[in-house]
Amino acid sequence: MIALTLPAESDADHPFVTRLGGGEKPTGACSRLEQFRDDRSVWCGDHGLLEIFHAGENVQGDVVLVEPAKGRVERLIRAGSRHNTLLVTEQCDQLCVMCSQPPKKTHDDRFEYFTEACLLADEGTLIGISGGEPTLHMERLLQMIEEVLDRRPDLFFHILSNAQHFGPEHALRLRDPRYRKVAWGIPLYSSDPVHHDVIVGKPNAFERLMESFATLFRAGARIELRTVLLSKNVADLPSLARFLAENLPQIEQWSIMGLENAGFARRNFGEMHLALPERFAEVAPALDLAVLHGIPVRLFNIPLCHVAEAYRHLAVASISDWKQRFATACEECRAKADCSGFFEWHPQELVNRVAPI
Ligand code: SF4
CATH class of the missing domain: 3.20.20.70 (Aldolase class I)
Incomplete structure (x- = not known):
């Protein structure tokens, strides 16, 4: 089963939406990839640093809701999926x-x-x-x-x-x-x-x-x-x-x-x-x-x-x-x-x- 929420840590003090990486049409806040490993990635954007623990899931291109207080991201729109x-x-x-x-x-x-x-x-x-x-x-x-x-x-x-x-x-x-x-x-x-x-x-x-x-x-x-x-x-x-x-x-x-x-x-x-x-x-x-x-x-x-x-x-x-x-x-x-x-x-x-x- 594909995980729709993933553990994460963020500098921000309130929830925000961001896209992990650029894309063809998006208008708004995208985050830039800073570091990538098999089990985690670090992203940088208007809301500071975001670290996602994705254990092998490919999150590049996903649009996520980051909830710092809950220590998680919710994958609202997954890149390449027909089922969002x-x-x-x-x-x-x-x-x-x-x-x-x-x-x-x-x-x-x-x-x-x-x-x-x-x-x-x-x-x-x-x-x-x-x-x-x-x-x-x-x-x-x-x-x-x-x-x-x-x-x-x-x-x-x-x-x-x-x-x-x-x-x-x-x-x-x-x-x-x-x-x-x-x-x-x-x-x-x-x-x-x-x-x-x-x-x-x-x-x-x-x-x-x-x-x-x-x-x-x-x-x-x-x-x-x-x-x-x-x-x-x-x-x-x-x-x-x-x-x-x-x-x-x-x-x-x-x-x-x-x-x-x-x-x-x-x-x-x-x-x-x-x-x-x-x-x-x-x-x-x-x-x-x-x-x-x-x-x-x-x-x-x-x-x-x-x-x-x-x-x-x-x-x-x-x-x-x-x-x-x-x-x-x-x-x-x-x-x-x-x-x-x-x-x-x-x-x-x-x-x-x-x-x-
Ligand atoms: S039709 Fe679908 S469920 Fe049935 S054997 Fe083939 S793949 Fe499996």
Whole structure:
């Protein structure tokens, strides 16, 4: 697993954001490399000296938040990675049964640091935003997106949101051309309102979601719809495919995702998890319907050998590099480079159930 925080010592008396080394496009504070060894490096910049203990991790080009009092750096944007996500809040107004990042009551506002970090990213970087629920802090979030895209129109954002907080007042603002660089990843677990509300743990969430979709579509927003595969909702998938075709045909993509064994999902993983090697036939009809109706559908976080051969072209190697792992047997698989593999914390007995291609 790749470490996202590293021990560090700094001269500064307050937190700051810096980029470790220059780059093609950054506008702002970069630090210069002074010394490099296998296990540590020393950097010099506007905030004085910074020593990072990275034990073999390559940190050159990373954009980091340095927190001197905590003796650490947080790697907000890692150079060369396609999986950089800024967690803007841990608060959420839903309580999904399989939430991988259970919500907290308190909010630590770090938008200022995140804005600085985005401005230091490499040219053309896609930056993920997640939580908690980012739109609980809608004004701060939209201000950050607009400021960054004003100064760095080469960047892109993908924002995960439960879409419970958009209203007609947002339609005009989201029509701004800057939002063509922003895609919203929004979960919908069933076309049955009761089933969806039970899964997200919030009464009337489905109805509120549909109101938000009306605003987002009026604004021309780019939407990726996300459905986590659960034993609870697998029977609903064909109806959901028809529902999307009839009611939400404007979506850019429907992403059907494997369950992550983290957060709340750990408690009932055995009960909620769908064993795809045996049960893929229950998912296939929804994929067929989506394709038939012209809905771009993809499978995320699912190893290729758990997908029936005829549908493997729909699977994306999606698990973030810092939390991805493979079984020993995967070493002999010809498809490994295109395979999502498993989450680092996936149960070992399931990881062992691979069939090299
Ligand atoms: S054997 Fe491993 S690398 Fe090959 S498809 Fe299965 S999980 Fe992926």
